[in-house]
Amino acid sequence: MTARTTGAVHVADHGGGVWSIPVPIPDNPLGHTLVHLLDTDRGPVLIDTGWDDPASWDTLTAGLTACGTSVTELHGVLITHHHPDHHGLSARVREASGAWIAMHPADATVVRRTREAEPAHWFDYLTERLAAAGAPEEQLAPLRTARDHTGTFPGARAALPDREITPGALLDLSGRRLRAVWTPGHTPGHVCLHLEERHPAAATGHGRLFSGDHLLPGISPHIGLYGDLDDSTVTDPLGDYLSSLERVAALDPAEVLPAHQYAFTGAPARVRALLHHHEQRLTGLLALLTTPLTPWQLARAMEWNRxxxxxxxxxxxxxxxxxxAHLRHLVTRGRAEPVPGTDPVTYRAV
Structure with missing residues (x-):
């Protein structure tokens, strides 16, 4: 990997027609999203776009220049998942270039419903969910205030994709072998993208993996309940995530190119570490649930970074x-259960 700096933008050339551009996320400890650029015979393709912010847009366009191209030359955009630090600039990229946008249909559904819903509907939904989790009034009051004074909801401007990413299929990218791997958990439609080509440095393993937020070198992604105000399906996001990790480990890529932090090797070992981390956390939660707790009480008792x-x-x-999400997984595994007659509902270990 070689680095190149143009102005304040520090891009990385990963070899074999792959670059990364660190696009800033405003007021976020993650700092930036690594937007990847993939050269194809029909023109360059972006993997994610970054946050919808003027400074982020300036960084993205300057980064493309540093990579030897420009936003107007982009052929397409592949979105690993719908979150705003990945999908936020997609509409602006399409306006500037005419590029198509592709996303897994499950996340495209989230984007469409977010765009179509009235902001008040979303704030009511979030307030009801928090109240059902046992949150106190001081946590609910700001949502009620925002409902009455906010004209838009975050994500309301997100671009609707033009194409679907089909799990297991090779994407239509001339001159490249890039296969979609469905990895739900962080979002219902999260995908990793497996570049089934010889590693440019002949590293041991099977190609390279653009892992989005699914597999990161030093942190575990947020796994929460899938938020969809028009879908009451009972899902198990943590179970989805753990199964998806196993799927990625089986690929055994030579190198992982994530959307945050840095590129790394040893994907199977990283997966084992994450599986161990979550199993330890579930064991710790079962110990807490010897006393029945609401989700809010459980969150307060859990160990966080502060x-x-x-x-x-x-x-x-x-x-x-x-x-x-952790409670849902414990219930699904038969290790925890709701306590009958409690409101808000409390849960106990089984």
Whole structure:
């Protein structure tokens, strides 16, 4: 891998017609999204686009220049998942280039429903979910205020894709062998993209994997309940994620190119570490559930990267969703159950 800097943009050339551009995420500890550029016989293709922000757009376009191309030359955009730090700039890229946008249909459904829903409907949905989880009034009040004073909901401007990414299929990219691998968990339609080509440095393994947020070198992605106000299907996102990890380990790529942090090797070992981490966490939650707890109470009792009192408001909502996903998985495995007659519902270990 070689690095190249143009102005303040530090791009990386991974060899074999693959580059990465660190596109900033405003006010986020992750810092940036690694947007990957893949050369094809019909023109360059982006894997993700970054956050919809003027500074992010400037960085993306400057990064493309540093890679020897421009936004107007882009042929297509492949989206690993619908989150705004990955899909946010897709509409602007399409407007500037005419490029197509492809996404797994499950995440395309989330984008469409978010765009079509009234903002008040979304805020009511989120408030009801938090209340059902046992959140106190001080956590609910800001959502009620936002409902009455916010004209739009985050994601309302997200681009609708033109194409579907079909799991298991080779994508229609002239001169490249890039296969879609469905890896639900972080979102219902998250995909990794397996470049089934010899590694440019002849590293041991099977090609390279654009892993999005599914497989990261130093952190575990957020796994919460899938949020869809028009779909009451009972899902198990953590179970989906753990199964998807096994699928990625079996690919045994020579190198992983994630959307955050840095490129790395040893995917099977990283998968084993993540599986061990989640099994330990589930064991710890079962110990907490010897006393019945609501999802909110469980989230407060769980171990995070800082004390609960120091966790910002929005991050607490995310933490509760993660606690709910772990509870859902324990219930699915028959290791926990809701306590009859409780409101909000409490859960106990079995």
């Amino acid at each position: 004390p609960w009192a120091e966790i910002p408001y929005a991050s607490r909502n995310i933490a509760v969703s993660e606690a709910e």
